[in-house]
Amino acid sequence: MSENNLAARSDGLEGQVSGAQVIARALKTQDVNYIFGIVGIPVTEIALAAQEVGIRYIGMRNEQAACYAASAVGYLTGRPGVCLVVSGPGLIHSLGGMANANMNCWPLIVIGGSSERSQQTMGAFQEFPQVEACRLYSKFSARPSSIKAIPSIIEKAVRSSLYGRPGACYVDIPADFVNLQVNVSSVKYVECCMPPPISMAETSAVSMAASVIRDAKQPLVIIGKGAAYAHAEESIRKLVEQCKLPFLPTPMGKGVIPDNHPNCVAAARSRALQFADVIVLLGARLNWILHFGLPPRYQPDVKFIQVDICAEELGNNVRPAVSLLGDINAVTKQLLEEFDKTPWQYPPESKWWKVLREKMKSNEALCKELASKKSLPMNYYTVFHHVQEQLPRDCFVVSEGANTMDIGRTVLQNYLPRHRLDAGTFGTMGVGLGFAIAAAIVAKDRNPGQRVICVEGDSAFGFSGMEVETMCRYSLPIVLLVVNNNGIYQGFDTDSWKEMLKFGDATTVVPPICLLPHSQYEHVMTAFGGKGYFVQTPEELQKSLRQSLADTTNPSLINIMIEPQATRKAQDFHWLTKSNL
Numbered sequence: 001m002s003e004n005n006l007a008a009r010s011d012g013l014e015g016q017v018s019g020a021q022v023i024a025r026a027l028k029t030q031d032v033n034y035i036f037g038i039v040g041i042p043v044t045e046i047a048l049a050a051q052e053v054g055i056r057y058i059g060m061r062n063e064q065a066a067c068y069a070a071s072a073v074g075y076l077t078g079r080p081g082v083c084l085v086v087s088g089p090g091l092i093h094s095l096g097g098m099a100n101a102n103m104n105c106w107p108l109i110v111i112g113g114s115s116e117r118s119q120q121t122m123g124a125f126q127e128f129p130q131v132e133a134c135r136l137y138s139k140f141s142a143r144p145s146s147i148k149a150i151p152s153i154i155e156k157a158v159r160s161s162l163y164g165r166p167g168a169c170y171v172d173i174p175a176d177f178v179n180l181q182v183n184v185s186s187v188k189y190v191e192c193c194m195p196p197p198i199s200m201a202e203t204s205a206v207s208m209a210a211s212v213i214r215d216a217k218q219p220l221v222i223i224g225k226g227a228a229y230a231h232a233e234e235s236i237r238k239l240v241e242q243c244k245l246p247f248l249p250t251p252m253g254k255g256v257i258p259d260n261h262p263n264c265v266a267a268a269r270s271r272a273l274q275f276a277d278v279i280v281l282l283g284a285r286l287n288w289i290l291h292f293g294l295p296p297r298y299q300p301d302v303k304f305i306q307v308d309i310c311a312e313e314l315g316n317n318v319r320p321a322v323s324l325l326g327d328i329n330a331v332t333k334q335l336l337e338e339f340d341k342t343p344w345q346y347p348p349e350s351k352w353w354k355v356l357r358e359k360m361k362s363n364e365a366l367c368k369e370l371a372s373k374k375s376l377p378m379n380y381y382t383v384f385h386h387v388q389e390q391l392p393r394d395c396f397v398v399s400e401g402a403n404t405m406d407i408g409r410t411v412l413q414n415y416l417p418r419h420r421l422d423a424g425t426f427g428t429m430g431v432g433l434g435f436a437i438a439a440a441i442v443a444k445d446r447n448p449g450q451r452v453i454c455v456e457g458d459s460a461f462g463f464s465g466m467e468v469e470t471m472c473r474y475s476l477p478i479v480l481l482v483v484n485n486n487g488i489y490q491g492f493d494t495d496s497w498k499e500m501l502k503f504g505d506a507t508t509v510v511p512p513i514c515l516l517p518h519s520q521y522e523h524v525m526t527a528f529g530g531k532g533y534f535v536q537t538p539e540e541l542q543k544s545l546r547q548s549l550a551d552t553t554n555p556s557l558i559n560i561m562i563e564p565q566a567t568r569k570a571q572d573f574h575w576l577t578k579s580n581l
C-alpha cells in the first residue's frame, strides 16, 4: 500500500468517517488503551486509526504472542487489551491466546479482519468462517451488521469480557467495512460500559461459612488468581490476620498476600492440602493445579467453602460444605463482618500450626542446601537463589517452562498482587515473552522504573523467541533469563550429544526431550541491540544480573547454563494417613 493511500485513508473525507476510525473511537470510548497485533490486509488502517485516537499499538512477531500480551493487559489493568489480527491464518494463530485467556478467566478482545462480504464462499483471500471458529474460544463472537453497529458490538464485547467470569470476546470486521466511509453524524457511540456490578453472597450462607471455619481443627485458606483479579488483597489479608489462618496461594495467587507473610504455608503445600479439614477457596478452582480437591491429596471428609464469581464453578469435583457466589472481595468482606460481630481466632499454638511450621522448616532447609551447592554446572536452586537475591521487590515475575517454572515459583518471591504471570491454568508454553511485554508496557505507563523479570526454560523460550525484537524495538528493559538445560525437563551435555549421534540419524536416536546443547540464546538478543550474557557460574550470574538491572532502557538476555540432568527436590507427598501426620 502506498504512503499516499494510507494518508488518505486515515484522514477520511470531510464529514465522513471510515469503518477503521469508528472501530478506533469505539474502543477508546470503552477505555481500551492497548492493542497488540500484526497488521496486513485488511487491518492496517485499524491500527493507524487507533494510534490517532491515542491507543497504544504494539506490533508483535506472531499473533499468538500478541494475543497472550493483550490478555495479560486485561488481567493487569482490569480493562481488556485488544489483539488485532488479519483474516484466516492471523485469526487462527490468535486462537491459542483466546483459549488461554478463557482458561485463565482474563478479559480479552480479539478483532479480526475478514474477507470482503461480497466474496464470501468464493475462495476469497484468507477466507475462513471466523465468527464460528471463535465461538469455542470465546464468551461472545459476532460480526457487526453495518458500520453503525460497530460501537454497540464493541461495547457488548468489552462488557461481556468483563462481566461475570471474565474471558475472551471476538469481533469480526469484514475488509469492506474498514475503508467504507459513512457520515460522521450517522454513527452513535455507546457510552463506556459500567464496571461489573458487585455481587454478594447470601447472608445465611455467609454465616454458615463462618461457623464452619470456627469449628475447623485444621483450617486452610487458598488464594487464587480470581482473588488477585478482584483486588481482594486488603480484605483477604485482614481475614487471614484477624483469624490467624494459614494460607496458600495458587501460582498466580502469589503476592495477593506477600509470600513472606508469617501465615503463608506455601513451603508445606502438600502437607497443608492433605490434612486440612476445612478449606476456604478464594477465587481458586479445584482443577488439576489443586489436584481436583480429591483424595489422596486431600482428606475424604474435607469441608470446602467455595467462593467464586461463577455459579457454574461451585460444586465442580467436590460437594462444597458452603457455596458463596459473588465477588471475592465483597464476599471476603462479608465473612469479615461475621468475624467482627463475633471475633474468633484460630489458636496459633495448635498442633496443626506446629506440623505446618515443622514441614516448612525442613523443606526450606532442603532448598537452602540445594542452593548452596558449589558444583558446576549449577542446579536450579542455586540459580534461583541468586536471582531472588537481586530481584527488585516490586518487579513483575513472568515465568514458563516445566522445572524452571515449578522450582522458580518456590524460590522467587512475590510481594505484590497481580505481579506473577505464568503458564497458568492451561499450562501454555509460549506465553512468557508476550506477558513480559504486556507487563513492561503497563509498567511504563503506570509505574515507570518498575522492572519485569522473565524466567524462561530453554524450550519455553523457543516458542516466541522472536519477540525479543519487539522488546528491543520498544526499548522495554525486560530482564530475560533462559535457564538452559539443553532440553524439555532435562537434556544432555555436549559430549553425550556427540556420542549419541554416532548411533544413527538424530531423528531416530536423539530422545524427544533433547534440544541442541550449548545453544547461545543470548545472541538472539544481541542481534537486535539488546545485551546478551552467557553465564556458567554463580559469580557470572550475579554480575550479569547486576548489569541487566542497572540498564533501564534496554532488554537483556542472560543465558544460564545449568546441569542438563538437574531436577526438582523430591516431592513431599506421601501416602500419609491422619495417624502418621
Ligand SMILES: Cc1ncc(C[n+]2csc(CCOP(=O)(O)OP(=O)(O)O)c2C)c(N)n1
Pocket (backbone or CB within 6 Å): 400, 401, 402, 403, 404, 405, 427, 428, 429, 430, 456, 457, 458, 459, 460, 461, 483, 485, 487, 488, 489, 490
Ligand atoms: C503449547 C505447549 N506445547 C507443549 C507443551 C509441553 N511442555 C510442557 S513444559 C515444556 C517445556 C519444558 O522445558 P523448558 O521450558 O526448557 O523447561 P525445563 O523443564 O527444561 O526447565 C513443554 C514443551 C506445553 N505445555 N504447551
Ligand SMILES: [Mg+2]
Pocket (backbone or CB within 6 Å): 457, 458, 459, 483, 484, 485, 486, 487, 488, 489, 490
Ligand atoms: Mg529446559
